[in-house]
Amino acid sequence: MGFLAPLFFVALAALAIPVLVHLIQREKKQIQRFPSLMFVQRVPYKSTQRRRIHNWLLLLIRLSALALIVLAFSRPFFTRETPPLPGTGAREVVILLDQSYSIGYGDHWDRARAAANDAINGLAPADRGSLVLFSTGAEISLRSVGGNDRAQLSSAVAAAQTSAGATRYAPALKVAGSILAESPLPRREVVLISDFQRSGWRGEEGARLPAGATVTPVPITGGTEAPNVSVTAVSLTRSTFSNQERVEVTAAVVNRGTRALTNGQLALEIGGRPLESKPLSVEAGASASVVFAPFSVSSNYMRGTVRAGADALAADNAFNFVISPTEPVHVVVVDRGGSGSAGLYLSRALAIGDAPRFEVTVRQADTLSDDDLRRAAVVLVNDVAAPAALGRRLARFVEGGGGLFVALGTRSSWAQDVDLLPATLQGPVDRTRGDAARIGALEYGHPVFEPFRAPRSGDFSAVRVFGYRAVEPAASVQVLARFDGGAPALLERRVGTGRVLLWTSSLDLAASDFPLKPVFLPFIHRVARHLSGYSEPAPWSTVGQVLDASFGAAAVKPGGGVIVMPSGKQVPLDEEGSEVFELAEQGFYELRSRSGDGVAAVVASNVDSTESDLTGMDPKEIVAAARATDDGARPGTAGVPLPPDAQERSQRLWWYLLVLGILVLGADTLISNRLSKS
Known part of the structure; x- marks a missing residue:
């Protein structure tokens, strides 16, 4: 016998405590009534006859309890003198059963469960088996069940169902490795049952099994000589007809099978009811797109499904989406008013587009009401002299989460005591003589300019600016655009929970030809989306x-x-x-x-559409990657004994000793209580 923590035997000195307790002299008190204790003298009484052990049973019980507890903490184990021979001994078998949705193709799932039952029936009484179900992740269904309890494993296989996840082999191999690493049995094996899709293996190097472990692949293939149509995505195009929002659905369909699909059907369902059906024919390995007629979006969270006809793999034949009416973004344009309104270009630019739809209200500085600010998500101020009262109202609007866009012109002025703008205003800069100013450096990583990053997506350098205001940026302010001379053109500042964008020129033809350029409309839309925090909900996940x-x-x-x-x-x-x-x-x-x-x-x-690709891989690739690189013999195999910690962990004698010690202490309590009563 060996011990992992022999130093705990020092605690055996505690065995002297019960002996000392039993040898303690207990002075017997005999009550004698006296009228007065004034003349009574207390004399020490000593008796050596009473300093002996009276209750040997109680002493032995307490000594045994302490000895068992100390022995448990020393972690004892029985040493094996003869290690097992190679290829002999009990096995730790981990069955990895693929339950991704691709294994539901045809009869593959039934064949996979039959293969799992074959592996279970091959367990000997001394073997132990574990069942791990895996798809995107891995879940231990049963762990280290004895060979005599094979019925538990068979019941778990019968209860297993395919999932909606994709195939990933690495998580399953890592779980199997952790089970095998803790096993004391001399032989460790993994049975991998799967259709072995190429898309499920990325060559993960961390998915290695302990040294000496073997992997037995069980491929579930064949029977794929048929069309395999999957709906991979849908495109939703919004439009407005008779003041009612409509959506046109375009479905993308791929045939990953080996045979063409002819005379098929592709149906659009809204709210669980068929809305339209169209014929579908797709060659093997080809794709197609089908456009359905627009329908009205009448309520929130309308559920839609594009469904192809039934085939051998049904999970990828349906594509779900959710659509709701677009919530308009309320924008207030503040300008000087008059017949030649400077906000005309802003209003017309915002009136175009459906994603999102902008509701524009035009006001002058003296007519902007508190109700306008409560309804607005964005306020655009173009070349306006803002009095202090208006500035403070706009400051509260921004601090509460609103967005403010200010375009400066020759008439723009802001009160000095209103800390709102990203920069301090200075004098105007005249570029009418000579070359006009051009917009130079842009921060394409910012949400406003990110769509213009790609080539031929918008040329801001073509904009000619004939006049702008010089500004001094405040601290912690981001400059998003500059003119060719380096002067700031667009600045951003966070105020409270809102944002302020400052354009240092006006948005009318008096200061630039920006409103006439193709980039003006998408720029204004990006500004309004950014300041309002608008983000269209994803129609699917x-x-x-x-x-x-x-x-x-x-x-x-x-x-x-x-x-x-x-x-x-x-x-x-x-x-x-x-x-x-x-x-x-x-x-x-x-x-x-x-x-x-x-x-x-x-x-x-x-479901993940990449899982529909049933292109297989050689299982030997996974087997080779999962095997440990250590060529040495694994402890417990090939005649090499297990290390002491592995032997102790497999026997778990400490647990039984500790429980026995606690039971003995309980018996001590019962006996001592009865003796004290007697």
């Missing part, structure tokens, strides 16, 4: 993505919502940490309030 659980938090109280999964399972937000939620199923996720007041938000979830 992919299984495996992590969804921010606050996607509908505005409609439910914190901790008061519940997510209804496509399968009908309800998950309270607080159980998921109220922060994130992983999409694991295909279909529509609903966020509801626990009071049942209705649906607060809907998210469409689709």
Whole structure:
């Protein structure tokens, strides 16, 4: 026998404590009534006859309890004198069963479960088996079940179902490696059952098994000589007809099968009801796009599905999306007024476009009301002399989360006591004589200019500026654009929870020809989107993505919502940490309030379309990558004994000793209580 922590035997000195307790002289008190103790003298009494052990049973019980506890902490184990021979001994078998949605092709899933049952039936009574189900991630269904309990493993295989996830081999191999690394058995094996898709293996070097472990691949292939059509994406194009928003759906379809699809059907469903169906024919290895007629968007969270006909792999035949009416962005344009309004170009530019749709209100400085500011998300001020009262109102508007765009001109003025603009205004710069100023350096990483990064996406250098205001940027202000001479053209500053953009020239033909250039309209749209914080909700997500659980938090109280999964399972937000939620199923996720007041938000979830590619790989590639590079013999195999810590971990004698010691202490308590009563 060996011990991992023999130093704990020093604690055996504590065995003297029960002996000392039993040898303590207990003075017997005999009550004798006296009228007065004044003349009674206390005389010490000593008796050597009583300094002996009276209850040997109680002493032995206490000594045994302490000895068992000390022995447990010393971590004992029985040493093996003869190591197992190569190829002999019990096995630790980990069955990795692929449950990605591609394994549902044809009869592949039934064949995969049959292969898993074959591996289970091959377990000897001394063997141990584990079942790991994997797709994008890996989950241990059963761990280290004895060979005599094969029925548990078979039941787990029968209860397993295909998932909506894609194939990833590395997580499964890492889980198998952790199980095998903790096993004391001399032989360790992995049975990998999968269709071995090329897309599921990226050559992860971290997915290595312990030295000496073997991998047995079981390919589930064949029977793929048929069309395999998948709907990979949809495009939603919005338009307005008779003051009603309409959406045109264009579906992208790919045939990854080996045979052409002829006389197929592609249907568009809205709200669970068929809306339109079109014929579909796709050659093998080709793609096609199908355009459906526009339909009206009449309510929030309208659920749509583009569905192809049934084939051997049904999971990728449907593509879900959610669409809602576009919420308009309210913009207030403040200008000088008059027949030649300087805000004309701004208003016309914002009137064009549907994503998002801008609702524009034109006001003068003296007619801008508090109600206008409450409704507005963005305020555009073009060459206006702003009095101090207006400046303070706009400052409160920005601090509350609003967006402000200020275009400076010769008439622009701002009160010095209003700390709002990104720069201090200085005198005008006249560029009417000689060459006009040009817009030079741009910060293409900023959201305003990011769409213009690509070539031929917008030429700001063609804009001629005949006059602008010199400014002195404040501290912590970002300069987004400069003129060719280096003077700031566009500056940004954060104020409270809002933003202020300052354009140092006016947006009319008096100061530049900017309103006549093609980049003017997209520039104004990007400015309004950025200042309003507008972002169009994603019409769909992919299984495996992590969804921010606050996607509908505005409609439910914190901790008061519940997510209804496509399968009908309800998950309270607080159980998921109220922060994130992983999409694991295909279909529509609903966020509801626990009071049942209705649906607060809907998210469409689709399978990863790359999983539809059934192109296989050689299983030997995974086997070679999973094997450890150490060519030495693994402890416990080839006649090499297991190390002491592995032997102790497999026997776990300390646990039994500790439990036995606690039981003995309990018996000591019962016996001592009975003796004290007697």
